[in-house]
Amino acid sequence: MIDRVKEKINELLSEGSVKGVVALVTANGHVAPCLFQKGDDLDTLCLGDTEKSGDARYPLNRVLCTIARQYPDDVFGVLVRGCDERGLYGLYRLNQLEPDKVVPIGIPCPESLAQACECKKPYPDDIVAGEKFEGISQQGVEDMDNKDLSTRFSFWMDQFSKCVKCYGCRNICPMCFCRECSLECEDLVSKGDLPVDIPVFHLTRAMHMADRCIDCGLCEEACPSDIPLRLLYKKTAEIMNTEFGFTSGINKNEKSPLSLMGPAPEK
Amino acid sequence: MDYRNTLTTCTYCGCGCNFFLESLDGKLTGTIPCKTSPVNEGKLCIKGWNVHQFVQSERRLKQPLLRKNGELTEVSWEEALAFTASKLKEIKEANGSDAIGFFASAKVTNEENYLMQKFARAAIGTNNVDHCARL
Structure with missing residues (x-):
């Protein structure tokens, strides 16, 4: 699969249809986000798999946004999995990237990663190489829903109380780009205090991610306290889907229910 | 166009967390925790997350x-x-x-x-x- 990806990137770069490609590189024994440009050695390119598949994924769309902000007129390629592609659709909708300035290079996730993520759509619409594996049902959310209210409440309060307020969930998030963040608004979250205001901190973030979260799971991987953030956002996404028929990034030109006025749209 | 991620070690404490200092055209744009580092496994504390801010801060002392x-x-x-x-x-x-x-x-x-x-x-x-x- 990786050879076909390299071939594709080489094609894009040498024909000059993109200025650079945001992907991953193995260097110094570590995996890092990288911008490949014309003439760069693609041998070191990698797909973010080390010991397990997808265990060294990075927020490439976030990197792309950083570069595109500085070079708005150039076209860039970006390596995308299913979640990253949902992210791109979301970032187009939120005016952070322009669709005609982005060339996605899509790869599907293998079964093991799809299972571990309980991913609804572990493949992008446009696949450059690899076999796609079908979506997985949200067992984690269902298991949690089957517990009674007080069990769930104490579970989440215990989890939230572990928070060390590193803001890692926000910082790593490819869908977080606000210049002013509610999590730094002193009316909601007091400055300097630990433990963090619970559950306000985590629920504020969950609310803000309701129409953005693309279920990439990078927040949970970045959490030093192992708070099951992904489960929380999966539940939020489920509510968005049940109430408004909306799933973040699943369709290219979808509008967010949070940007509509009036009655709920047809499901 | 010069986008780089430079692998380095946090200077805030003795833990030795590894991260990439992300830079674009010579200016630091962010900190990305290194997932393959056995020390911090892609996680950081709030200080580490903000390292890139002090390096090029205007308030940083450059002279005694x-x-x-x-x-x-x-x-x-x-x-x-x-x-x-x-x-x-x-x-x-x-x-x-x-x-x-x-x-x-x-x-x-x-x-x-x-x-x-x-x-x-x-x-x-x-x-x-x-x-x-x-x-």
Whole structure:
């Protein structure tokens, strides 16, 4: 699969249809986000798999946004999995990237990663190489829903109380780009205090991610306290889907229910 | 166009978390925790997450400052060191070694901290050595 990806990137770069490609590189024994440009050695390119598949994924769309902000007129390629592609659709909708300035290079996730993520759509619409594996049902959310209210409440309060307020969930998030963040608004979250205001901190973030979260799971991987953030956002996404028929990034030109006025749209 | 991720180690404490300092055209744009680092496995504390901000902060001291006529003034290292040495000597002679205390830092290397306590004990003659992380 990786050879076909390299071939594709080489094609894009040498024909000059993109200025650079945001992907991953193995260097110094570590995996890092990288911008490949014309003439760069693609041998070191990698797909973010080390010991397990997808265990060294990075927020490439976030990197792309950083570069595109500085070079708005150039076209860039970006390596995308299913979640990253949902992210791109979301970032187009939120005016952070322009669709005609982005060339996605899509790869599907293998079964093991799809299972571990309980991913609804572990493949992008446009696949450059690899076999796609079908979506997985949200067992984690269902298991949690089957517990009674007080069990769930104490579970989440215990989890939230572990928070060390590193803001890692926000910082790593490819869908977080606000210049002013509610999590730094002193009316909601007091400055300097630990433990963090619970559950306000985590629920504020969950609310803000309701129409953005693309279920990439990078927040949970970045959490030093192992708070099951992904489960929380999966539940939020489920509510968005049940109430408004909306799933973040699943369709290219979808509008967010949070940007509509009036009655709920047809499901 | 020069986008880079430079692998480095956090200077905030002795844990040794690894991250990439992300830069675009020579300007730091972010910190990305290194997932393949066995030390921090892609996680950071709030200080580590914000390392890129202090490196190029305008408020960062780049020159030693000496208070002259009540105002902090930029001076050369030579002048700053000469002043500090003469004052240390003066205080030691007038009030004894224990009138002086030394504060080490979590933001420097082990070796530098070792040298500082050595200087405190051997050159000045005091055990008044403490550390910013104890404050």
